[in-house]
Amino acid sequence: MTDFQGKPVLVTGGLGLLGSAIARHLVHAGARVTIVDSLEPLFGGNRNNIASIENQVEVHIGDIGDTDLMARLVRGKTHIFELAAQISHMDSMHNPQRDLAINCAGTLGLLELCRRLAPEIRVVFASTRQIYGTPQYLPVDEQHRLRPPDINGIHKVAAEDYHRLYNEVYGLRSTTLRLTNIYGPGMRVRDARQTFVGLWFKLLIEGRPISIFGDGQQRRDFTYVDDCAEAFLAAAGDAHVGATYNLGGDGPVSLTELARRMMAANGGGEVAHIPFPADRKAIDIGDYWADDSAFRGASDWLPRTSLDKGLQSTLAFYRQHLPAYL
Template sequence: MPFTSRGPNYAGRRVLITGGLGFIGSNLARALVRQGARVTIVDSLIPEYGGNRRNLHGIASKVTVNISDVRDRHAMPVFVKDQDVLFNLAGQTSHMDSMTDPDTDLEINARAQLSILEACRHHNPDLRIVFASTRQLYGKPQYLPVDEKHPLNPVDVNGINKLAGEHYHLLYHQVYGLKTSVLRLTNTIGPRMRIRDARQTFLGIWIRQALKGEPFEVWGGDQLRDFSYVDDAVSAFLLCGASSAADGRVFNVGGCAPIDLKDLADQLVALVPGSSYRQRRFPAARKAIDIGHYYADDSALRETLDWAPRTNLKTALQRTVSFFQRELAHYA
């Protein structure tokens, strides 16, 4: 795939995005449309999983949308056929949902991933595949920053199933030669993120409550986190989807310098006049699966694909809040 001075060029490329009506998938679709790619989206639009037709506002006529579930093993061969790149973002992201409904999490994050890979192996083995994974696989960090060599020790069912899905992708590269790569995402924020609840990130519900004039809760407050702005995460996907250097590799996607949650809350309150928060102890059920401090070492991605985040946290928060000030009715 040709590269321009600003990165890979997807003009004319046929691209499939599973989970493409969700937060990251829709922002990825927008970037691809701007480049002239032929974009097809597969999304189940199950309310709990983040898909929102509003996410395609302004580009809906320029993409093909199929409302289908990746658990449908009969549909996936049709979708993967004749595609050049698959960005595989379909997944169940809620850690708490995975503990209360582990069977569904298993179906989506593990078994369905095998079906997708089998469809690719049999119907389009030359497809390049980028799988969206998570920093949750590391569990509670043994050292910081966390690099890809850190032990994997998930603290919830979601992490275990995402780990299985990740390993399926790597195995199919090793055994069948599929061009797969994996991105372990940290806390990704930006326009179109899910804010109606905390199923994707706690910051979403902070923003919703702040904009509605309701005090939001900060559990603990001293935990360090890093945040990735969605445009920077999209850049990592585009680079992986265009480079053979990514094949068979796992990369952390980091972002802004780490910040503790209380300072993050203070920054958000400063952006939304009249907003406020209160600190409280962790609820017992959430404390049991909290990972404590986390921030990523993403030097492998930087060195291999010349990637770097371009958006600092202040700018990321400003852009996110500004978007939802305009669009709150469509997302809250």
């Protein structure tokens, strides 16, 4: 495990679900953490996410496309965890140029700054399972062909490839983790932009029915946010330079089964099956779960939180904090 004691570390998107969890883990590991986050209302950032560490981190509200700001923030850092992104699949279809500006131009700009101002920096980049598209086999490993079903996926492929190229051509030391559904305290719950699971928590707590599109038989996997944050810290190790890994969780469950377990954790609830909206169906990938044995084998990482335990913690959090996330 990397020794982060006293290290100056930058987390982009550091007020989001995963960025803030990484920031917390870094603070606990002794790092001097700087966060940059746009707090763009349609994205995942929320100041409440860093309530427990707010006096221990430096926070900048700004866009990763702001070259002057980012130059100041990148200079002198030993590590950067790149979480800032537009992650809504639907929004990427409705406004593809905005997705391009953030996920491609923003990432590329940041890598240019890194190679020029901080060539020794260690980068860990958050990518997505979405780039595989509809799986040809399950579980999906890193050799699976890439066939993004939406604009967001196309741009994440390019952003991954920038990291590979800057590693090959300029020696910039980066690692990419491909994420599946991340959930936990701090997730966006006011709508389904981050994942539908967020919205489900809100509906359950409000005593309203969970909507499942179609028959709910599609299976997915889920990573608890603290497990995922631990993976990011582990991925910063020297052994992983130039590598790209899947991250999974506690095995796949169907969406119907997920709803059942969430209702059990909640002590009640209701499901409404509704027809799959055509625009969502067009970019849906069906069943997906990750083969993350490559990363498990190459690191000490194991997801430690069972799905049931994670759902309980998340519900407990939102019973207390829901108003801060509406």
